[in-house]
Amino acid sequence: xxxxxxxxxMKPFGSIIPEIEISLGKSEFDDKIIYTFVSCFIYLLLQFxxxxxxxxxxxxxxDPFYWLRPIFGSEKGTLLEFGLLPILTSAFLWQLAAGNxxxxxxxxxxxxxxxxxxxxxLTSVFLSFIYSIALVSSGxxxxxxxxxxxxxxxxxxxxxxxxxxxxxxxxxxxxxxxxGFSSGVLSLLTIAIAxxxxxxxxxxxxxxxxxxxxxxxxxxxxxxxxxTKPLGSAIISSFNRLNFSNLNxxxxxxxxxxxxxxxxxxxxxxxxxxxxxRSMSQSYPIKLLFCGSLPxxxxxxxxxxxxxxxYAISRKMASNTLVKTFLADYDIxxxxxxxxxxxxxxxxxxxxxxxxxxxxxxxLQTIIYSFFIITTSISFSKTxxxxxxxxxxxxxxxxxxxxxxxxxxxxxxxxxxxNKVIPTASxxxxxxxxxxxxxxxxxGGYGLPVSVTVGITSGLTIxxxxxxxxxxxxxxxxxxxxxxxxxx
Amino acid sequence: MAEGxxxxxxxxxxxxxxxxxxxxxxxxxxxxxxxxxIRAVGIGFVMMGLVGYGVKLIHIxxxxxxx
Numbered sequence: 257x258x259x260x261x262x263x264x265x266m267k268p269f270g271s272i273i274p275e276i277e278i279s280l281g282k283s284e285f286d287d288k289i290i291y292t293f294v295s296c297f298i299y300l301l302l303q304f305x306x307x308x309x310x311x312x313x314x315x316x317x318x319d320p321f322y323w324l325r326p327i328f329g330s331e332k333g334t335l336l337e338f339g340l341l342p343i344l345t346s347a348f349l350w351q352l353a354a355g356n357x358x359x360x361x362x363x364x365x366x367x368x369x370x371x372x373x374x375x376x377x378l379t380s381v382f383l384s385f386i387y388s389i390a391l392v393s394s395g396x397x398x399x400x401x402x403x404x405x406x407x408x409x410x411x412x413x414x415x416x417x418x419x420x421x422x423x424x425x426x427x428x429x430x431x432x433x434x435x436g437f438s439s440g441v442l443s444l445l446t447i448a449i450a451x452x453x454x455x456x457x458x459x460x461x462x463x464x465x466x467x468x469x470x471x472x473x474x475x476x477x478x479x480x481x482x483x484t485k486p487l488g489s490a491i492i493s494s495f496n497r498l499n500f501s502n503l504n505x506x507x508x509x510x511x512x513x514x515x516x517x518x519x520x521x522x523x524x525x526x527x528x529x530x531x532x533x534r535s536m537s538q539s540y541p542i543k544l545l546f547c548g549s550l551p552x553x554x555x556x557x558x559x560x561x562x563x564x565x566x567y568a569i570s571r572k573m574a575s576n577t578l579v580k581t582f583l584a585d586y587d588i589x590x591x592x593x594x595x596x597x598x599x600x601x602x603x604x605x606x607x608x609x610x611x612x613x614x615x616x617x618x619x620l621q622t623i624i625y626s627f628f629i630i631t632t633s634i635s636f637s638k639t640x641x642x643x644x645x646x647x648x649x650x651x652x653x654x655x656x657x658x659x660x661x662x663x664x665x666x667x668x669x670x671x672x673x674x675n676k677v678i679p680t681a682s683x684x685x686x687x688x689x690x691x692x693x694x695x696x697x698x699x700g701g702y703g704l705p706v707s708v709t710v711g712i713t714s715g716l717t718i719x720x721x722x723x724x725x726x727x728x729x730x731x732x733x734x735x736x737x738x739x740x741x742x743x744x
Numbered sequence: 745m746a747e748g749x750x751x752x753x754x755x756x757x758x759x760x761x762x763x764x765x766x767x768x769x770x771x772x773x774x775x776x777x778x779x780x781x782i783r784a785v786g787i788g789f790v791m792m793g794l795v796g797y798g799v800k801l802i803h804i805x806x807x808x809x810x811x
Binding site (some may be wrong): 452744 | 762765771773777785786790
């Protein structure tokens with residue numbers, strides 16, 4: 257009858273993998289807020305140190321992914337070693353596969369949707385398993401558990417990280433299935449990014465590194481430096497320290513924030529009019545950042561994946577010069593550093609690594625890195641705007657169902673017009689956003705400005721869905737009425 | 745060769761031309777709207793950050809308790 261489908265392989269797993277049931281009644285507005293809030297709270301609480309990794313030694317893990325971590329809400333040496341990376345990777349992978357008809361799935365069927373979800377969940381857990389094995393076997397945890405790593409400890413670490421990912425997929429599913437607002441991944445990302453930003457600016461913890469005790473927050477560090485050092489060196493050292501966030505990152509982040517907020521309000525206004533009811537014409541905005549921060553997220557998902565495997569391979573074959581020159585090589589700049597930096601290979605050119613080999617390689621790095629970010633984001637947004645269910649065809653179908661027409665266009669021309677506007681908007685938006693991101697990274701942002709870009713655009717998406725929900729059925733007896741209608 | 749180069753530059757220039765045309769047609773936020781939005785989002789973001797950071801701070805005693 258029907259040919260073999262990958263999706264059908266998921267059938268036996270459907271009953272094994274835990275699943276969130278869709279709520280029977282429609283969730284109340286208040287409930288949704290509480291569910292979202294509590295899920296985010298649980299996600300943040302998951303940053304427990306891995307059993308087996310000594311708390312005191314957590315800092316001694318030399319971190320090769322430090323410039324990618326803020327974007328994915330991951331934290332080194334904790335259960336959230338990979339944060340939301342496995343979930344995002346599997347989501348992007350399968351959605352793109354389904355959109356490009358590589359995976360045969362009929363989203364109108366309920367059974368197919370359930371199987372697709374199981375496939376995504378299973379893939380993210382599996383990816384997390386693979387990542388943790390890659391890291392454990394490449395000696396990432398060795399310095400923090402005592403060398404050599406025993407097999408039990410290794411298995412324990414892998415099991416913990418994998419199970420945490422399974423748990424996080426359930427948290428995401430909880431929000432996705434209508435208990436919370438809009439997308440689960442975006443909600444968790446927003447809160448993780450916001451708290452990471454607070455941690456990096458006003459973090460009051462003091463951690464012991466080889467350079468002595470250092471405050472984590474950049475502003476706290478500045479205050480401390482001003483009190484203890486002469487003014488000039490105090491300011492300089494707050495700008496250029498490498499182990500924790502510095503003032504340079506802080507200012508780049510603030511500038512990026514201002515620019516992205518400005519761009520987020522760019523919109524192309526279509527004048528629409530109801531064909532059924534005689535009414536005033538309204539404007540229907542199509543945002544410049546049509547895909548939000550997804551193109552950027554996708555690009556950095558690719559980079560994070562490349563870096564995990566690049567790190568594992570380059571550690572495994574440390575003596576192989578071919579791997580070193582062509583793939584990647586990670587090294588520590590100074591003995592006091594807690595990060596690994598990329599020093600050579602393909603991945604060096606795809607990173608904002610501060611290592612300076614020669615003027616030519618630095619120049620090439622700048623060009624290739626920006627080019628990679630911009631082209632990946634643009635090509636992603638091009639595909640995404642047609643597969644994500646918000647394409648011109650889909651929107652014109654919705655318009656037709658609701659009896660809406662665009663002023664100045666005949667009914668037949670609406671689809672054509674929307675098909676022209678939406679891809680242009682999403683591609684242009686992605687292009688500009690990726691340009692900003694590439695600049696901020698090359699000026700020494702190390703992930704912080706990118707994370708804030710992702711954080712505020714996803715925050716805006718969630719805020720929009722909260723507001724539209726509030727306007728549609730915001731009941732007067734909601735206990736959050738004060739927050740949303742302060743004038744009441 | 746020249747033809748190849750032309751093709752290579754055609755895609756980006758086309759993209760930039762369409763992009764700028766689109767941006768010029770866009771409604772841009774005026775200063776008042778921009779300041780309002782940036783204040784609202786900024787405060788929201790910082791508030792979320794503080795709450796999240798508070799949760800992170802809870803961790804410190806827990807870590808020492810469980811180890």
